[in-house]
Amino acid sequence: MNATGGIKGASVIVVGGGVTGLSSAWWLARAGADVLVIEKGIVGWGASGRNGGGATHHQSPLFAEEQRLWPQMDELLGYPTEFQPKRIRMALSDRQLEEFKIGVDNTRGQGFPAEWLDAKQVRDLVPLAGNNVVGGVYYERGGHANPQRTVQAYAWALQDLGGRILQHTAVTGFQRSGGKVVAVETSAGVFACDTLILAAGPQTGRLSAQLDSEVPVTVARAEMIVTEPLPLMPIGGVDGNHLYGRQTLRGNLAYGGGPHEWLTPDDDAVAARPSSPLARNIAKRLAELFPKAAHIRVIRSWAGVIENTPDGRPVIDRLPTASNAIIATMSSVGFGLSPATGRAISQLVLAGHCDFADLSSFRLSRFGNLNPAWREERGWLPPQTDDDDARAA
Amino acid sequence: MRLLVIGAGPAGLAAALEAARRGVEVVLVDEHPVDNALMGLDVPFHFGQRMSGATRNKSRMMEAIAAADERIAEAFEAGVDVRLGVSAWGLFLPKPGLRWLTQSVVGLSDGDSTWYASFDAAIIAAGRRDIGLAFPGWELPGVMGVTAAQTLLHRYDALESQRIVILGSGAEATSFAEAAFAAGRTVVALVEVADAPRDGKGCERLAAHGVPVLTGTMVSRASGDANGVGNVTLRTLNDSDPEHFVSCDTVVLAVGTAPVVELLDVAGAEIGFVGSRGGHVPMTDRDGRTSIPGLFAAGDCAGVSAGKTSDPEIAAEEGRRAAAAACADLAQGSPSPRQTVIREGAATDDIEATQSAWVEAAMAVADPDTHVCQCEEVSLPDLLGVRPPRYLPRAQAPMLARNLTSLAHDGLVHQDQIKRLTRAGMGPCQGRRCREQVSAVLARATGTPLGKLPLPSYRAPVRPLPLSAFAEDSEPDVLAANWEGWFGIPGQWDPFWTLSDGARTEERS
Numbered sequence: 001m002n003a004t005g006g007i008k009g010a011s012v013i014v015v016g017g018g019v020t021g022l023s024s025a026w027w028l029a030r031a032g033a034d035v036l037v038i039e040k041g042i043v044g045w046g047a048s049g050r051n052g053g054g055a056t057h058h059q060s061p062l063f064a065e066e067q068r069l070w071p072q073m074d075e076l077l078g079y080p081t082e083f084q085p086k087r088i089r090m091a092l093s094d095r096q097l098e099e100f101k102i103g104v105d106n107t108r109g110q111g112f113p114a115e116w117l118d119a120k121q122v123r124d125l126v127p128l129a130g131n132n133v134v135g136g137v138y139y140e141r142g143g144h145a146n147p148q149r150t151v152q153a154y155a156w157a158l159q160d161l162g163g164r165i166l167q168h169t170a171v172t173g174f175q176r177s178g179g180k181v182v183a184v185e186t187s188a189g190v191f192a193c194d195t196l197i198l199a200a201g202p203q204t205g206r207l208s209a210q211l212d213s214e215v216p217v218t219v220a221r222a223e224m225i226v227t228e229p230l231p232l233m234p235i236g237g238v239d240g241n242h243l244y245g246r247q248t249l250r251g252n253l254a255y256g257g258g259p260h261e262w263l264t265p266d267d268d269a270v271a272a273r274p275s276s277p278l279a280r281n282i283a284k285r286l287a288e289l290f291p292k293a294a295h296i297r298v299i300r301s302w303a304g305v306i307e308n309t310p311d312g313r314p315v316i317d318r319l320p321t322a323s324n325a326i327i328a329t330m331s332s333v334g335f336g337l338s339p340a341t342g343r344a345i346s347q348l349v350l351a352g353h354c355d356f357a358d359l360s361s362f363r364l365s366r367f368g369n370l371n372p373a374w375r376e377e378r379g380w381l382p383p384q385t386d387d388d389d390a391r392a393a
Numbered sequence: 394m395r396l397l398v399i400g401a402g403p404a405g406l407a408a409a410l411e412a413a414r415r416g417v418e419v420v421l422v423d424e425h426p427v428d429n430a431l432m433g434l435d436v437p438f439h440f441g442q443r444m445s446g447a448t449r450n451k452s453r454m455m456e457a458i459a460a461a462d463e464r465i466a467e468a469f470e471a472g473v474d475v476r477l478g479v480s481a482w483g484l485f486l487p488k489p490g491l492r493w494l495t496q497s498v499v500g501l502s503d504g505d506s507t508w509y510a511s512f513d514a515a516i517i518a519a520g521r522r523d524i525g526l527a528f529p530g531w532e533l534p535g536v537m538g539v540t541a542a543q544t545l546l547h548r549y550d551a552l553e554s555q556r557i558v559i560l561g562s563g564a565e566a567t568s569f570a571e572a573a574f575a576a577g578r579t580v581v582a583l584v585e586v587a588d589a590p591r592d593g594k595g596c597e598r599l600a601a602h603g604v605p606v607l608t609g610t611m612v613s614r615a616s617g618d619a620n621g622v623g624n625v626t627l628r629t630l631n632d633s634d635p636e637h638f639v640s641c642d643t644v645v646l647a648v649g650t651a652p653v654v655e656l657l658d659v660a661g662a663e664i665g666f667v668g669s670r671g672g673h674v675p676m677t678d679r680d681g682r683t684s685i686p687g688l689f690a691a692g693d694c695a696g697v698s699a700g701k702t703s704d705p706e707i708a709a710e711e712g713r714r715a716a717a718a719a720c721a722d723l724a725q726g727s728p729s730p731r732q733t734v735i736r737e738g739a740a741t742d743d744i745e746a747t748q749s750a751w752v753e754a755a756m757a758v759a760d761p762d763t764h765v766c767q768c769e770e771v772s773l774p775d776l777l778g779v780r781p782p783r784y785l786p787r788a789q790a791p792m793l794a795r796n797l798t799s800l801a802h803d804g805l806v807h808q809d810q811i812k813r814l815t816r817a818g819m820g821p822c823q824g825r826r827c828r829e830q831v832s833a834v835l836a837r838a839t840g841t842p843l844g845k846l847p848l849p850s851y852r853a854p855v856r857p858l859p860l861s862a863f864a865e866d867s868e869p870d871v872l873a874a875n876w877e878g879w880f881g882i883p884g885q886w887d888p889f890w891t892l893s894d895g896a897r898t899e900e901r902s
């Protein structure tokens with residue numbers, strides 16, 4: 001709603017119309033809060049509309065809630081998300097099979113079943129699999145949804161509850177008083193707030209720095225390819241061979257993986273999300289994963305930009321420098337968890353704590369002693385180019 | 394490779410010859426002859442299944458293409474590396490997000506295999522394609538685009554059509570009608586929604602051959618059987634006149650053409666909407682320089698006009714200018730920047746009003762189940778209601794309350810959003826038949842001028858390629874060593890309960 005109807009503020013302002021921000025806003029609106037989401041482009045134009053749709057995050061304290069909520073989301077939101085339960089991971093080598101062990105242990109550790117499959121069982125469940133399969137794992141709790149439809153479902157459901165979304169509006173700064181953020185400055189004016197949620201994805205570092213907190217993130221580009229539709233497999237959530245992805249409900253195979261290029265903090269996000277010649281390498285691994293799909297045509301590709309924290313885990317916490325500001329970055333694994341993330345954040349706002357999950361591993365303070373050269377240490381740097389060399393010389 | 398030229402039409406051939414004359418090493422690729430199976434998908438043109446069986450014989454088609462234009466032989470003789478039957482499906486240049494690329498590369502394919510080639514400068518001369526028009530029955534074989542028809546007739550000598558009705562009366566329509574007539578086909582009529590023919594002179598010449606031009610008229614339906622169109626129903630826009638039937642085996646859509654800007658968009662060149670130059674065009678200077686140094690556009694893909702349609706020499710001249718500028722860049726060792734950008738074409742070429750008139754006429758005759766997007770079966774009511782596809786529940790009350798107007802209330806709508814929600818344009822033809830129609834519907838329903846709508850994105854591969862042909866043959870060791878399902882961050886998948894306080898992760902990683 002670009003016509004704000006003269007309303008210049010909200011009890012809760014959410015910066016970022018991705019799944020994290022929209023889900024938080026929707027849960028808050030369900031609880032009766034007055035919410036405004038400010039998005040610089042269109043909802044879901046960032047990673048939230050460009051991801052693999054996977055929802056199987058057994059490492060996370062939000063896993064049980066992720067799995068509890070997804071099957072209800074269409075009903076709760078009133079719009080389809082295309083959520084499909086279950087996940088199969090297929091291995092094409094013993095080494096790949098070995099790598100699945102952590103997932104099996106995690107899932108069982110969270111109290112849910114995980115079943116090892118032999119090659120024949122995989123082929124029975126995955127019609128596109130070939131003779132190169134050595135085995136796999138079947139997760140009853142797991143699944144996938146359509147990212148773009150899910151984003152729109154959150155947005156519409158939020159509006160249905162009276163929440164507001166301001167698109168094509170960039171947050172440019174903050175006004176503070178007494179250790180709190182009292183207003184948000186945007187390209188469309190200033191908006192007062194009682195509580196601020198920063199769910200700005202790749203912009204997390206820049207915006208939190210404006211509030212004098214350092215939330216360490218580095219931004220990268222990741223890409224996927226899509227084929228024309230194939231008859232539906234009984235379970236669409238199948239991946240392996242170091243690819244992630246799914247067969248969509250329409251039947252397309254949408255898969256990604258590979259080396260992901262690290263970006264500089266000031267790379268323009270739009271310019272930085274081209275797909276690349278890597279598409280053919282993804283295709284090679286996909287053809288190996290599904291030998292029976294070799295004849296099917298690749299018709300599209302896309303790329304998205306995502307942020308990672310040094311340990312690859314979310315930060316969901318109050319900012320030490322602004323007591324009414326909550327920061328939420330999902331460190332590149334935020335789509336599937338979003339129903340649970342939003343609920344947890346809404347509880348942090350309304351009750352001060354989350355009553356269904358232990359969020360201590362999401363604290364910002366864990367990076368208190370971070371080596372300032374953490375990006376260099378990890379090699380999370382953009383490839384050097386001739387231009388850079390020339391500049392250095 | 395030094396200079397890459399994509400497209401062996403008038404602009405591309407002239408560019409390649411000019412560059413060769415200046416002693417530059419040139420590779421010229423053209424996707425024709427197109428694989429018969431791809432033609433069946435209406436790629437890259439709307440062939441409407443009217444290609445003859447001869448198109449299955451690739452080597453025969455290769456000869457036909459080479460014979461259709463003597464400058465192809467000339468190019469071979471001039472030492473140009475001419476590759477026919479090779480499509481360019483991607484164009485990748487080093488930039489943020491693609492810094493790992495050390496040089497510009499083009500993705501090429503002959504349908505059986507796929508490869509990359511690097512280049513120092515490129516001239517895109519990818520031509521034009523037809524816009525579709527969804528009236529009832531337009532899904533039947535025999536409904537096709539004028540560029541497809543002209544290409545089959547002229548370049549392939551493989552157009553099956555005998556009795557042809559043409560929608561449109563502009564330069565594309567009249568020049569095709571004359572060529573078809575000369576080739577012994579029956580041109581039953583030209584049908585024009587406007588009150589006057591657009592190419593008056595051309596229509597007069599056709600009238601002399603006894604070809605009627607029916608103005609103020611729309612095709613309200615095409616009917617037929619498994620072989621395709623058997624007749625069309627014509628209706629004057631003045632509803633009181635009775636409908637009448639005309640028998641024909643082909644309906645050629647000449648209601649508008651679009652510059653083929655796919656590769657330019659994939660490469661990231663600046664593209665803007667200029668109605669008087671055919672719609673979305675690269676923003677170039679007079680020499681065809683795009684916003685990307687070293688990347689040029691020439692011919693129809695740089696802007697379509699009636700003048701270019703009737704006189705190929707205009708495109709050829711653009712090709713030569715671009716080649717001269719590219720060769721100067723190459724000699725200089727660094728590309729010179731773009732000069733003043735051409736903003737406008739001739740007002741008489743403005744497509745906004747003419748295309749809208751056609752789309753509105755089609756919207757008026759459409760049945761609720763006429764598919765604007767044939768691949769994904771998306772109808773006009775589906776578009777207007779932003780309805781989810783048929784495999785999803787569509788009757789939930791909140792969903793029914795949503796439509797294009799409510800979406801527009803939330804700010805400028807992007808066609809990619811409509812594509813994601815309705816799936817219009819998501820199919821194997823890659824949106825070629827529906828893209829401009831969806832734009833027009835979107836513009837109309839939201840009261841937005843066409844030119845204000847952002848360009849719906851193009852994605853590599855811009856030709857549908859079988860996984861087996863598209864996939865790399867092997868994975869280099871360095872890639873295998875760096876391949877990750879996700880980011881490969883140590884400890885990222887460790888269960889949260891082993892990290893009672895996240896600080897411990899730091900120690901472990």
Ligand SMILES: Cc1cc2nc3c(=O)[nH]c(=O)nc-3n(C[C@H](O)[C@H](O)[C@H](O)COP(=O)(O)OP(=O)(O)OC[C@H]3O[C@@H](n4cnc5c(N)ncnc54)[C@H](O)[C@@H]3O)c2cc1C
Binds near residue numbers: 019049244
């Ligand atoms: C190719 C790919 C595949 C992926 N696969 C999966 C998967 O299978 N499963 C999974 O769970 N996750 C996956 N992810 C990760 C997932 O997409 C992200 O973690 C998730 O979408 C993050 O959501 P978000 O709302 O936190 O951030 P974003 O989606 O990045 O949203 C942030 C929003 O904030 C807006 N914004 C930023 N700055 C400002 C400002 N100053 N003012 C106003 N607005 C601003 C942005 O425009 C953006 O829309 C994948 C990501 C990619 C790119």
